[in-house]
Each structure stands twice: as C-alpha cells, then as structure tokens.
Amino acid sequence: MSQQNLLLEELTSPEVKRALQDGYATVVVAVGAVEQHGPHLPLLVDAVRGDRLALEVARRLGDALVAPTIRVGCSEHHMAFPGTLSIRQQTLEALCTDYAVSLSRHGFRRVCFVPSHGGNFAPLADMLNDLRSAVGPDFEVDAYTDLxxxxxxxxxxxxxxxxxxxxxxxxxxxxxxxxxxxxxxxxxxxxxxxxxxxxxxxxxxxxxxxxxxxxxxxxxxxxxxxxxxxxxxxxxxxxxxxxxxxxxxxxx
Structure with a gap:
C-alpha cells in the first residue's frame, strides 16, 4: 500500500479488508483540540497538527493506518478564551473506547492514541487500563502520554x-x-x-x-x-x- 493511502477514511471498505490481509494491524489515532492559540494562530491548530503527526507516526511504525483525528479534546483550562471547545474526560474516554472497539471488531490488533494537545496527555494515561479492559486481551491499546x-x-x-x-x-x-x-x-x-x-x-x-x-x-x-x-x-x-x-x- 502506498504512503498516500494510509488514511482509513479515504479507503474503500474492500481496500481496508485488503490492508488487513496484507498485515496492516495497527491504527494510529491523533487526539487533538479546538482551542485558542494566541493572537496569531487559529483554533484548529492541534486538530490539523494531529492529522500530520498521526500520519508521520504511522509511517514510522510501519504496517499502520491512520484513523480520523479526534478533533476536540480536554481544553477546560483554555475556556477563558473565546471560541475554545472542550469535552469532559469521560466523553473522551467514551470516544476512544468506541474507536478501539470498532477497530478490534474488524480485525485490527492494535490502536495507538497520539495526543497533539497538552490537555489530552494525562486523561489518556488515566484511561488506558479501562480502554484495555473494554476491548479484551487480544487487542492492544497504547498511547504516548509524556507531555x-x-x-x-x-x-x-x-x-x-x-x-x-x-x-x-x-x-x-x-x-x-x-x-x-x-x-x-x-x-x-x-x-x-x-x-x-x-x-x-x-x-x-x-x-x-x-x-x-x-x-x-x-x-x-x-x-x-x-x-x-x-x-x-x-x-x-x-x-x-x-x-x-x-x-x-x-x-x-
């Protein structure tokens, strides 16, 4: 599979099936944010940075696809700035759980959550054990959590x-x-x-x-x-x- 076709949402269902058959067992998911970034940057910074970061990580891991970025994250600490959107940690955990369960049901063996927003590192670390319990021992859930x-x-x-x-x-x-x-x-x-x-x-x-x-x-x-x-x-x-x-x- 060519590098430009690593984005899960841009593939057809038969192409995803072939990717699984070809050994693409891992899926990378960026966890971003829509929040203030000073006077010079737009709110979507962490979301689009997440898109790029997840793709680069997948290329380095090998045999990995990239699922759509979770675009809104835990940004309560930015809510004093207009435009910031924030979800609760339990909402983020529900989203990550549903991503992992969906991927496991299709035959993927591993999901790697990659935060592109500082406020998502600690929540991901907190929820890892629960995510692993939700999908069972035959599916691996990992996350990078060192801010x-x-x-x-x-x-x-x-x-x-x-x-x-x-x-x-x-x-x-x-x-x-x-x-x-x-x-x-x-x-x-x-x-x-x-x-x-x-x-x-x-x-x-x-x-x-x-x-x-x-x-x-x-x-x-x-x-x-x-x-x-x-x-x-x-x-x-x-x-x-x-x-x-x-x-x-x-x-x-």
Missing part, C-alpha cells in the same frame, strides 16, 4: 536548526507550534501578530499550575514561549523529531 517529553522533542528540533531560538520553545503557540503550522496551513498563520508570551521551561510544576489555575492566569495572551522567528524549516524539524520520538516510544 514534558514531547516538549523536549520540540526543543531538540529547534536546537538542531536554530540553537539561538531554543528559549522561545514554551509549549503552546510558540516558535515550534507556529513553525509546524507554516508547514501544514500557512494560509492561517498571522505572522505579523506573533508576540512573546510567558517564557519559562515547561515542566511538571508549570503544567500543574496551568491545569489548576487556567491558561489565562499564566499567560494573558495565550502563548507559552515566543513564536517570533518561526520558519518552515523549524516546523519540519519539529514534526520529524516528535514523530521519531513518539514512534520509538510506541515500538518499545
């Missing part, structure tokens, strides 16, 4: 392309995420509106503060880091490093 590790992929990517800009990686609407959007949907990036946000290393303490107090309390403009200096080259590096790291973790 701080994901930010480190971005830092290493920016360091490889423009080391002087690493301090602008903050984890949200920053140089990394904005550069990825220049690769994926450049028509939606308002480069002239990019500005510095809250600058600090993203660690467990900052993550806890964000989820406890809300994003606006930490960064009034909705940016963690700084998007200025964004470029397509940096964006491609960020996508590559994240996909490499996630695929390696899922192959262990």
């Amino acid at each position: 701080v590790g994901f930010i480190e992929f971005w830092k290493s990517a920016v360091a490889s392309e423009a080391p002087e800009l690493v301090t602008r990686v903050g984890g949200h609407a920053d140089i990394a995420e904005s550069s990825e959007m220049l690769c994926i949907r450049p028509d939606l990036v308002r480069e002239d509106l990019a500005e510095e946000g809250y600058l600090a290393d993203f660690d467990d303490a900052l993550s806890e503060r964000i989820f406890r107090d809300g994003f606006r309390e930490v960064t009034p403009n909705g940016v963690l880091g700084d998007a200025q200096g964004m470029s397509r080259k940096i964006g491609e590096r960020c996508i590559e490093h994240a996909a490499d790291g996630i695929a390696a973790a899922l192959q262990k």
Whole structure:
C-alpha cells in the first residue's frame, strides 16, 4: 500500500479488508483540540497538527493506518478564551473506547492514541487500563502520554536548526507550534501578530499550575514561549523529531 493511502477514511471498505490481509494491524489515532492559540494562530491548530503527526507516526511504525483525528479534546483550562471547545474526560474516554472497539471488531490488533494537545496527555494515561479492559486481551491499546517529553522533542528540533531560538520553545503557540503550522496551513498563520508570551521551561510544576489555575492566569495572551522567528524549516524539524520520538516510544 502506498504512503498516500494510509488514511482509513479515504479507503474503500474492500481496500481496508485488503490492508488487513496484507498485515496492516495497527491504527494510529491523533487526539487533538479546538482551542485558542494566541493572537496569531487559529483554533484548529492541534486538530490539523494531529492529522500530520498521526500520519508521520504511522509511517514510522510501519504496517499502520491512520484513523480520523479526534478533533476536540480536554481544553477546560483554555475556556477563558473565546471560541475554545472542550469535552469532559469521560466523553473522551467514551470516544476512544468506541474507536478501539470498532477497530478490534474488524480485525485490527492494535490502536495507538497520539495526543497533539497538552490537555489530552494525562486523561489518556488515566484511561488506558479501562480502554484495555473494554476491548479484551487480544487487542492492544497504547498511547504516548509524556507531555514534558514531547516538549523536549520540540526543543531538540529547534536546537538542531536554530540553537539561538531554543528559549522561545514554551509549549503552546510558540516558535515550534507556529513553525509546524507554516508547514501544514500557512494560509492561517498571522505572522505579523506573533508576540512573546510567558517564557519559562515547561515542566511538571508549570503544567500543574496551568491545569489548576487556567491558561489565562499564566499567560494573558495565550502563548507559552515566543513564536517570533518561526520558519518552515523549524516546523519540519519539529514534526520529524516528535514523530521519531513518539514512534520509538510506541515500538518499545
């Protein structure tokens, strides 16, 4: 099967059957968000980034298809910003369960959930055991759940392309995420509106503060880091490093 035909929803049912017969036993599902991304990026950032990330991870895993991205995620901490949509963790768990059960019934052997939004990492970790119980021992459910590790992929990517800009990686609407959007949907990036946000290393303490107090309390403009200096080259590096790291973790 050619790389351009890895998207499950673009295949016919007979093509899916043939893919299963050819050994395509894994399905990758991105778990995104529709939420604020500062003054310069649209709400759909995590959804379309998820589309690309899932495809790149599937290519690296091999014998894997890509199911439609779960586009809205757990974004309560962004609700102070107009336009943000959020679902409850139990809603997300129900969606992930139904995805897994559907895929298992068709004969797939594994599903890998890949979050492209920070607010989905912890919920996915919390629900993994329940998801596995729902589908039984003959179907494998995995997820990448290391949020701080994901930010480190971005830092290493920016360091490889423009080391002087690493301090602008903050984890949200920053140089990394904005550069990825220049690769994926450049028509939606308002480069002239990019500005510095809250600058600090993203660690467990900052993550806890964000989820406890809300994003606006930490960064009034909705940016963690700084998007200025964004470029397509940096964006491609960020996508590559994240996909490499996630695929390696899922192959262990």
